[in-house]
Amino acid sequence: MSDGERLRMIEAVRETLRAELERDDDVVVYGEDVGRAGGVFRATQGLAEEFDDRVFDAPVAEAGIVGVGVGLAATGLRPVPEIQFQSFLYQGFHQLAQHVARMRSRTRGTVSCPMTIRTPYGGGIHALELHSESFEAGFAHVPGLQVVVPASPAETAGLLRSAIRDPDPVVFMEPTRLYRAAGESVPDDHEVPLGEARVVQPGDDVTVVAWGSMLKETLEAVEDVDGSVEVVDPRTLYPMDTATIVESVRKTGRCAVVHEAPKTSGLAGEIFARVNEEAFYHLEAPMERVTGYDVPVPMFAREDAYVPDAARIAEGIERTLE
């Protein structure tokens, strides 16, 4: 990729995979339909032709795809499997929680699992049932895992590169609805460290934390808000960069968190707890959550009513400013 080329998110995934396959012979990419077909979203298009000894189609078996990665990693490889949609990772969740996440701790570091499990997540593409979930809180609740959600093409390239190079497992959740959104300039060999939040837009009156596809909605929403809004994207949901969020809330005195996952036990609650622990006396108003509802993500006829949109987000932010 030439320096600074404008890429869409899906292209950023592909070019980063290509570059990492090129750079490191230990990287192995596999998953359902990732070979000849290039992935359901074409994230791996052309890679199998170029790296026919390290890019593979896999049988339709998500537990198998995740479990096999444990063994590949044990032999010294860096598996980068794709799970076609995040909801199908539930079929491999036991492997993730029982083995991938625990291998390092239970062997006291003698076996680790440097695996990056890529999976599209979230609503907005009018897909079938079980194609639109956002289970990031579930993955973040498993000690040993890291959970990363990029929100733009450049961020995708930078975070995916760091994830692949990281010595520990990463669930890398790509917001499906942003795959083909407007392109962005992506520098060559771009790296964004895991575990560091980004202040996307500085402001003084309220801190809004949002990630993935909700970041885009939030940036639209704040244009209509009467007040100076600081927008923070944690980027890595575990380990989360509490310091950046807390520092921002200390400055603004107010906080709202936006996510499309269901409200109950969602990560907004975790962020509130951390703000409470470290910045309680700086708060000038109750914190607000703008989230999906505690219902199964509806099919696409009702999807728009479920996923927070700019109007709902703006209302939530305004409540903190009242």
Next chain:
Amino acid sequence: MPRETVAEFAVEEVQVLSEDETVDEELLPDLSDDELLEMYESMKRSRRLDERAISLQRRGELGTYAPAIGQEAAQVGSAYALADDDWVVPSFREGPALLVHGTPPEQMLQYALGMEEGAEIPGGTGALPPAIPVGSQPLHAVGIGWGEALQDRDNVAVTYFGDGATSEGDVYEALNFAGVYDAQTVFLCQNNQYAISTRIEKQTQAETLAQKAVAAGIEGIRVDGNDVLGVYRVAREAIRKARNGEPVLIEALTYRRSMHTTSDDPSAYREDEESEAWEARDPIVRLQVFLEDRGILDQELEEDIDERVEEEIADAIDAARAANEALDPADMFRHVYDEMPPELERQFEAFGGEADE
């Protein structure tokens, strides 16, 4: 088109050393006297470790323990066919195989004492830690067998699991992946007749477990699992094929003589006659009689071996106890991630842990 048979299959069973002590000389593997004695001693060591562990558990010193008494031939015979660089991918009842492949008894006792130290990969040997979920680990063995092939190495992975595990989806996925990827993997299913209390007839209506390979398009074979020479022969052949990218499923027909784990009482679900019938087929006794008949083993040597094993295990128990006393609880924070994340560090410090250096 009329109805036609489009697929047929057969399952072979192998036995070298039979229950009545007759020997199939043609199938007898080419093993030296020393190697045969080593197998014998390995089985004895494992049996003794299990016996001691059960009694330590009864005294409240160890946690729940899963003995392999009765299954020594299936494990020792197969593990003995591995090279040092090969991998053992065990379930939680694989003491005999791990001992043969180089895990010290002390480490197994540490695991039974609830210490992660017991799950460390022993230096220089390829052995994954025990897998507690039933049937999840064969997939790891496929990943290893595939990964070794991708890196142009010929090491194989032998994964061990029981009859109950064949009901798990992961085991079928593993067999299927192995076939698709020509994984350098051998599946060693110890059909010990019971999944805790559930008899094999309630586990599957398949006539053999070896035939589970058929659906995945790989080879399946059955062996008398109480015949260490038969197991060795079949495993050696399977490992040779696996090095070549041809995975094999071996069903070793055996019997778990003791309990599923120390928290279970088999008298609730097994008849005495059945256990007694299998006692007569004990794998250690069978090899012992063979070795005596051939003049390789006599009473004096037997006593020497017993004494050596006894001492070794006593030392291992002492060492495991000492390690347990030196345990640092803060250690649980140290190996979760390569680098401790800030939130975990806060918890570690609140716990009273001190940063390394």
